[in-house]
Amino acid sequence: MDLPARAAELIAVPSTTDRPGDLRRALELVLDVVGPGFTVEWFESRGKPSALVHLPGSRPAFRVLLNAHLDVVPADAYAARRDGDRLYGRGAQDMKVAALVLADVFRSLAPVLPYPLGLQLVTDEEVGGYDGTAHQVAAGVAAGFVVIGEQSGLRVVTDSKGILQVRLHATGTAAHAAYPWLGANALLTLTAAVDAVLRRYPVPPEEQWRTTVNVARIETGNRAVNQVPAEATAWLDIRFPSEDTDLAGRTAEEITAFLRALSGVDVTVDSLGPPHHADPDSPEVTLLRAAAREAGYSGELLRKHGAADGRFYSARGVDAVIFGPGGDGQHGPHEYADLTTVAPYRKALVLFLTGLSPAR
Structure with missing residues (x-):
């Protein structure tokens, strides 16, 4: 996958909460990366579309669920611009680049892992998450562990406010x-x-x-x-x-x-x-931190002051962490994704998912 080109195409979509057509278009672009051969369950709540992707057949209780949001806050312009190892544009860091990486990892590993892996794509995180992640959880989507691809510089976020x-x-x-x-x-x-x-x-x-x-x-x-x-x-x-x-x-x-x-x-x-909290000493968090270190990063624990969709899982006793690539400037005119972190991010995800025990 030519990630910078795909990301530029996705960033160019003005997927703000007041543009339902563009929210769906962003979803479809990411689903194109996933490709055929999977079941795509579509959800909608109050005009906000979301999707859940898994292997063909009835929906399982996922051992791991990869979560990404594709909505962004409004901007004056939505075109992507590359400057060396930085890809600028609204949503580059938060979190369209990460969404593409999660989709690519899911496409590669879901058919071969010894446990069910899911991909959850939502379009309302920036306005509360109630019609995306929360709506799917209320509809019965369940997982043992959730990785949310929000920006973290390959650190592992176990707490958010x-x-x-x-x-x-x-x-x-x-x-x-x-x-x-x-x-x-x-x-x-x-x-x-x-x-x-x-x-x-x-x-x-x-x-x-x-x-x-x-x-x-x-x-x-x-x-x-x-x-x-x-x-x-x-x-x-x-x-x-x-x-x-x-x-x-x-x-x-x-x-x-x-x-x-x-x-x-x-x-x-x-x-x-509610606040979000995941057990920092759980086997999943321990393994994910080790995978980040093997990919060349510290894997240190991080706490975020902003609210995140992980709270909808934490409220049900399910550990969810934020783990994403690097960048800076989210929600601002100079937002960018650090492309040097993309390959290590993908490597860490693969190491984590392939090293995880099928049973909790």
């Missing part, structure tokens, strides 16, 4: 701005509530493995400068590790009560995804 998106809402009493004592300023109440949350979870001065809060937006319906606002809303994006027992393992109702007590205002949970 949960995601919590909430709104804080404060109400007050409108009044003329010249007589503020006659009203109650909802914006002041809201900023005090936000400050209370940030005192509990201050912005770290540098990278730290703890809960973080991003204040994404504050709004009020008030449009008059000479009026005391009667309502205001703040949108917060909270990322939390499994060690934060106030959030991890809690229901939306429990989290609502916790944040309401902390902030003193009304709270609405818009989105909640």
Whole structure:
């Protein structure tokens, strides 16, 4: 396979969440790499297509499932550009190059391995993963171990944070701005509530493995400068590790009560995804790290601050890890995949899959 050429063709597809036709087109391009002779199960949820590929016959419980997402965040342009060993373009690092490698490895090894191997291709990871990986898991797709090809520089990610998106809402009493004592300023109440949350979870001065809060937006319906606002809303994006027992393992109702007590205002949970954790001492992780080292990389463990689709497997007691090639600049105008890591990445995957015991 001429991977740079294939990757350039795939990167050129603007597979954003608002383009269902291009989401399917990206899927079909990767399935072309897999080629004939396999069963392709198609799924769709809320307009988001996904596919599951395995050997002909009924769907097995996979010993290993290779997972890749083909959607990207929007960009001004989608053409790929190569500069030496760097392939630039939206989705190059996150994660179209890795998806092609996973497809090629699956095509080569699925027919000869002594256990069932699956390839899971989804198109909604960038918007939450609920209509791709989560939808397939709910439909009965099962595996003993999952490798997600997100970028990692051949390090093995066994932990990623949960995601919590909430709104804080404060109400007050409108009044003329010249007589503020006659009203109650909802914006002041809201900023005090936000400050209370940030005192509990201050912005770290540098990278730290703890809960973080991003204040994404504050709004009020008030449009008059000479009026005391009667309502205001703040949108917060909270990322939390499994060690934060106030959030991890809690229901939306429990989290609502916790944040309401902390902030003193009304709270609405818009989105909640649990942290992802895989046993770093499991035989699969141990073998994958050894394969990465044999391919010339450290294979060290890594923790990611962003949420990932592995949480849908972790929630069901299935170990899932992120293991991908190198690059940088994801979601930015200078995103690139490091092509020098592609061959070692493929080698590590092959060593891992061929060295794995058929039984857990």
